[in-house]
Amino acid sequence: MRVQPGIRKFLLGLLTVALLMMLAACGGGNAGNAANEGAGNTGPADQVTDGTDDGRPERTVEISVAMVTDVGGVNDNSFNQSAWEGLQQFAEEHGGKVDYLQSQNDADYVPNLNQFVKSGRDLTWGIGYMMSDAIRQVANQNPESKLGIVDDVVDAPNVVSVTFKENDGGFLVGVVAGMMTKTNKIGFVGGSEIPVITRFEAGFKAGIEAANPDAQLIVNYTGAFDAPDQGKAAASTIYNSGADIIFHAAGSTGDGVFGQAKELRNAGRDVWVIGVDKDQAQTFGNDITLTSMIKRVDVAVRTISEEVMRDEFKGGEVVTLGLKENGVGLPEHNPNLPQEVLDKVEEFKQRIIDGELTVPENP
Template identity: 35%
Template sequence: MRRISKLTSVAVGVASLALAATACGGTSSEAGSGGGGESGGEAKGLAIAYDIGGKGDQSFNDAAYAGLEKAKKEFGYKTADIEPTEGETDADKVQRLTSLAKQGYNPIVGVGFAYGPAMEEVAKKYPKVSFGIVDSVVEGDNVASLVFAENEASYLAGVAAAKATKTDTVGFVGGVDVPLINKFEAGFEQGVKDTNPKVKVLSQYLTQTAEEGGFSSPDKGKAAAEAQLEKNADVVYQAAGLSGQGVIEAAATAKKWAIGVDSDQYKQEALAKYKKYILTSATKDIGGAVYALAKSVEDGKPLTGTQTFDLKVNGVGLVDSNPEFAKIPGLSDAVTKAKEGIVDGSIKVKTE
């Protein structure tokens, strides 16, 4: 039997990690000393392999990087973060994870569900190394599956959108039409409709596969958002990785509301010129999950099995960094009430 657990608030309460917003690519590592495995005389600890979009997406991947930075600072070991390649295959991911394991990194985290097949293969070959995967469940005694209740955070985003709209039309832009992103859409639409059944939800996915650029094409996101804005949407929620930057740009240009995802995008330096129009963000404490795994390895008690990050443990949430959030009549109270309902079980949020 695999162990399925729900982390405590203490384990995941690092959602306020300051994201190091860096747009540089490539592979990076920094030497240090301290815990972790040994290779070539240098202590080595956490390594992360990025998903499509890479570091600098101001969202999903940067959140994972924040967890790596916190672990590096606290444990003083050498870390590595590796960029994906254009049009890569599962074999490329296998090679990347294998290389990190051979170099002595422990734990190793694959950022994104695309690492599933590769991690299942590599984890079996390196049973003494702890692996983690974000947004997917992989079987293995030495694998921690770091999954999130995105539908719950998206429900809160839907409540906010329904309260903020003046046209009774809002939009959802998903990067790729896959079950993970379907969870965002399902929660968002339910939150909108439960708050105001009269509000229309326009939905669009950018691509059918990640290889087509759904998570890495700001131009596609911008075009999709512009189409929804032309149809009278005045709040647009995006779950599209790097492509989401185009959605935010389009909304801000039209002086309409955008809702960010994964990280608090109101605070992202690269998005500063649009921040006035980023109403809120549905967050996932990816950095906290990555750090929690690193700490468990450092403590000699590696996490394994499915680790679920939901509203109860503040693993997901909705931020109110934009001062305008509190100025919209009824918005804050509606979001608070909805969160309480989800946590106490009186509101059941759909996943599809």
């Protein structure tokens, strides 16, 4: 059939308009994607996409992780804060919803844990040795939930327990203190006298003895992890006894140790503090922080949260992190330590890793 010239022109016109509309739509879609990429993740904050080898999405996982602090609080400049930083980094890297509840006293532990568990969080952390009974109770009452605890072992099929070899890290800062002291008197301020803290003391004492057998260690337990005034009083007593270096393992109670040291520094005393859990020079300054014993709670919390994201949660597992696993140690930068001290620390570190030296767990 022959098409009349007028009709042919009309059909060609319609085809041209259709093609132009298709091209415009394609161009608009690309511009929108570029804008979204520039703005970051504009989708739901709690979605994580697993991809196949060719980059196409395989499935979308909604991940929600929460933590409950002990009484030290999330801004303790110590392990609670480190754990929260680990969860925040997890969310930044993978997406996901993270949150915390702060416990004012031990009566808050079970209600806070239950609040997250009952709301369907994929993983709920209890941070600190003092939360072990609460974790055990909540885990037994909610067998389908997934929980984690830092600093103690809870024997339950739905709990992952993370512990650290604080004695190994304590040994290294003990070597530092033994080599750096000018008075041969060194102090240790602990929170409660519980196994996780006595491991710090045991390692610290052994490291001092290995580096300087003539040095004396003065020990003071305050009985609290949230009492800077008690930390200040304990530090005052130890410094007044002639010590020039104090290592604290006392959570936010240790803030008072730094406060007392600063006062004495301003009065002309040459005193130092060794920080704990985090590089506390970042908080209190290199002018008062000799070094710190790092305890990588942030890495542990983030790593196990990633396992939950990948459906690889290992309930009942106990994860122990020491020098070999890079779970404890000194900060990367130590501007106050001479090279000979750093070399000696590295020597002892390697001996511990190689099994030539066993650090005691009890003072």
